[in-house]
Structures are given as structure tokens and as C-alpha cells.
Amino acid sequence: MASRVTALLAREGFAGEVLVADRERVQVNEVAGGVPQRSTWRWASVSKQVAAALTMRQVQAGLVKLDEPVMGRLPAATAHPRITWRHLLMHTTGLEDIEVSDWPADPVGACLGKARQPPGERFEYRNCDTVLVARLLQQVTGRPYAQLLHEELTAAVGPHRVSIASSPPELAAYGAAGALTGTALDLLAFDRALLARRWLQAEYTQVMWTGEPALGYVALGAWAFEAPIRGCTQPVALVERRGAVRGVQVRNIMAPTLGKIVIVFTLAEDFEFGEVWQGQGFTHDLLSAALCG
Structure with missing residues (x-):
């Protein structure tokens, strides 16, 4: 082989x-x-897969329900009130996307524009969706996203080199949506934790890995x-x-x-x-x- x-x-x-x-x-x-x-790599949008797995840990812990509306948790949100965690993780929010190059220093407000269509109707890929997931996870857990990431990964895989890049600016801007870095072996450890059900119990893993045929088999992250x-x-x-x-x-x-x-x-x-x-x-x-x- x-x-x-x-x-x-x-x-x-x-x-x-x-x-x-x-x-x-x-x-x-x-x-x-x-x-x-043993190079350290930019994980790009595998960062979104990690964000989904972090969310499912909170679902398993009873802190989050996938189908609960979440916009009420975000101050001054004008987006559709029925947007849920599931919509964010599957990119079916109906929100307008904003290019990362146009994001302000704190992009959450910019990502909460008015919806273009009701949530759940169409898959449309957006970095903004994962930015909102990260902010919501901070609220739910009371931990900054970088701290949550480090602690949850360490608990599941042991010592690792995964982090959220703070430079260069054009990478750091992606945050939870695309700025994770680590080695290939770090990513392997994360995958193995998923396969071995050390990250999630089997029923929650199955939820995360159920693709929706009508939406091109997108699952959670x-x-x-x-x-x-x-x-x-x-x-x-x-x-x-x-x-x-x-x-x-x-x-x-x-x-x-x-x-x-x-x-x-x-x-x-x-x-x-x-x-x-x-x-x-x-x-x-x-x-x-x-x-x-």
C-alpha cells in the first residue's frame, strides 16, 4: 500500500x-x-470541522440543543430569529456572506446582517457561520474560544500543537473558520479521538456524521x-x-x-x-x- x-x-x-x-x-x-x-500546517476549513466537534461536545453535555434558536443570544442581531446551531454548522442560515477581507476587527456584527432567505432552505458556504458558532460557544461555556479549543483537545488527545494563528493578519482574520494550525499528526490524533468515540459517544458522533442528500450530503462541519x-x-x-x-x-x-x-x-x-x-x-x-x- x-x-x-x-x-x-x-x-x-x-x-x-x-x-x-x-x-x-x-x-x-x-x-x-x-x-x-512534521511540518506545522494551516488547517484552513478543517477548522470548521473542529468547531462542529466542539459544539457537539456541548450538545452531549446538555448545554446546547442543535435545533434551538440562537440569535437571541447575540446582542443587536437582525438575522432571522429561527436560525439554530444546526443551520450554522450546515451553512443553511440564509445569511448574506461577507468576504473575510472585508471583515472588521470583530466580524460578529457584520456577519449578522439580514437574512436573504429563511434558514434551512439552501446550502450556501459561509465563513461567517463558524465565526458566530465560536462566539456562541464562548457564551455557553464561559471560556474564550482559544481556551475551549485547547482544553477540549487536550482532554481528548493529550498534548498537541494545535492553535489559532495570530499572524499573519490575512490568516488570523479567519479565526475559528480557518485559522487553526497544527501538524498532520495532531490532525490524526483528533480524527482518532472521533473514530474511537473518545470525543463523543456513538449517538452524537452519528448525528454529526449524517449527511443530508438534498443538500449535497453536507453534515455538521x-x-x-x-x-x-x-x-x-x-x-x-x-x-x-x-x-x-x-x-x-x-x-x-x-x-x-x-x-x-x-x-x-x-x-x-x-x-x-x-x-x-x-x-x-x-x-x-x-x-x-x-x-x-
């Missing part, structure tokens, strides 16, 4: 890091294109779907989170029923991953090599 992955990276001219693991062993940790081993993969005897259930920010692309993919994890970071902003469900392209071929050999 490792040789198949290595051959794929060479064929694609890949520059970055690929990690393949199961619940106990790292099976491949390949770096290519001059990338140092990720996408969850089945896809046919070359070499596998039947379609594979996948939980996928992708991201791109300021010179880095990332793919974080779990196959829960197989107990396998595939993590990819690349420095190439224009690297073409393809779509798994199309049965071709880099991500599909990598999963075929990693999961189906």
Missing part, C-alpha cells in the same frame, strides 16, 4: 504531506516536494456520504472535510467503518484533487490505494 501511495505522489508531482493510518498505526507518512517532516472506490468490494462510507487558505490545501478524510484515516496537505494552491464520487482524480486514486488494496 505504501508503495502505491508513493508511486501516485510521484506521478502527480505532489508537493506536501500525505498520512494514512488506522486506529493504532501510521501506515504511510510521506512528504514530497521538499516539505520538511463536514460532508458524509458513500462512494464507490476502485478496488473496494462495495461503496465506502466517508467523512470528508476539505479546505484551502493562503497557499495551502488540505483534505481530511475518515472511513469510519474501515477505521482508516487519510490526511493530505499540499503547498500547491492549484493542485487538482478531483471528486471522489466521480471515480477518478487524485483523491479517488489515493483512497483506492490506501483503503482498497
Whole structure:
């Protein structure tokens, strides 16, 4: 399997890091294109997956109900009063999106503009939704988001190097929506905590990983779907989170029923991953090599 992955990276001219693991062993940790081993990476929108997992911890603790309206918790909110945690985590709030480059120092107020349509009707990707999740989590837990992140991760995975970037400004501006940094092994530890149900009990994990077919299989903070993969005897259930920010692309993919994890970071902003469900392209071929050999 490792040789198949290595051959794929060479064929694609890949520059970055690929990690393949199961619940106990790292099976491949390949770096290519001059990338140092154990690099600290920008996690980009995998940050949103972490925010969703932090929210579900509060759901499990009884502090949050996914379908409770949340706008009343935010002073001077003019957004639709029926917006819930679930809407925020699935990007179905109906709020107008604002480019991160146009955010003020505290973007919460700017992200609370009037709704363009009622919540729950359409999926529309917004960084603002996760900014609001972070602010709400601070209110619910009484802890600054950075402190909540550090403490909850430490409790689940032990020592780690995950943090929210404070520089450069163009990265730090994303906050909870895209400014997390850490190593590939840090991300592996997070994924393993999810797979092993150390992060959440099984019923809450299932809620988080239930994709909505009518909305493109978006789940809470990720996408969850089945896809046919070359070499596998039947379609594979996948939980996928992708991201791109300021010179880095990332793919974080779990196959829960197989107990396998595939993590990819690349420095190439224009690297073409393809779509798994199309049965071709880099991500599909990598999963075929990693999961189906």
C-alpha cells in the first residue's frame, strides 16, 4: 500500500504531506516536494470541522440543543430569529456572506446582517457561520474560544500543537473558520479521538456524521456520504472535510467503518484533487490505494 501511495505522489508531482493510518498505526507518512517532516500546517476549513466537534461536545453535555434558536443570544442581531446551531454548522442560515477581507476587527456584527432567505432552505458556504458558532460557544461555556479549543483537545488527545494563528493578519482574520494550525499528526490524533468515540459517544458522533442528500450530503462541519472506490468490494462510507487558505490545501478524510484515516496537505494552491464520487482524480486514486488494496 505504501508503495502505491508513493508511486501516485510521484506521478502527480505532489508537493506536501500525505498520512494514512488506522486506529493504532501510521501506515504511510510521506512528504514530497521538499516539505520538511512534521511540518506545522494551516488547517484552513478543517477548522470548521473542529468547531462542529466542539459544539457537539456541548450538545452531549446538555448545554446546547442543535435545533434551538440562537440569535437571541447575540446582542443587536437582525438575522432571522429561527436560525439554530444546526443551520450554522450546515451553512443553511440564509445569511448574506461577507468576504473575510472585508471583515472588521470583530466580524460578529457584520456577519449578522439580514437574512436573504429563511434558514434551512439552501446550502450556501459561509465563513461567517463558524465565526458566530465560536462566539456562541464562548457564551455557553464561559471560556474564550482559544481556551475551549485547547482544553477540549487536550482532554481528548493529550498534548498537541494545535492553535489559532495570530499572524499573519490575512490568516488570523479567519479565526475559528480557518485559522487553526497544527501538524498532520495532531490532525490524526483528533480524527482518532472521533473514530474511537473518545470525543463523543456513538449517538452524537452519528448525528454529526449524517449527511443530508438534498443538500449535497453536507453534515455538521463536514460532508458524509458513500462512494464507490476502485478496488473496494462495495461503496465506502466517508467523512470528508476539505479546505484551502493562503497557499495551502488540505483534505481530511475518515472511513469510519474501515477505521482508516487519510490526511493530505499540499503547498500547491492549484493542485487538482478531483471528486471522489466521480471515480477518478487524485483523491479517488489515493483512497483506492490506501483503503482498497
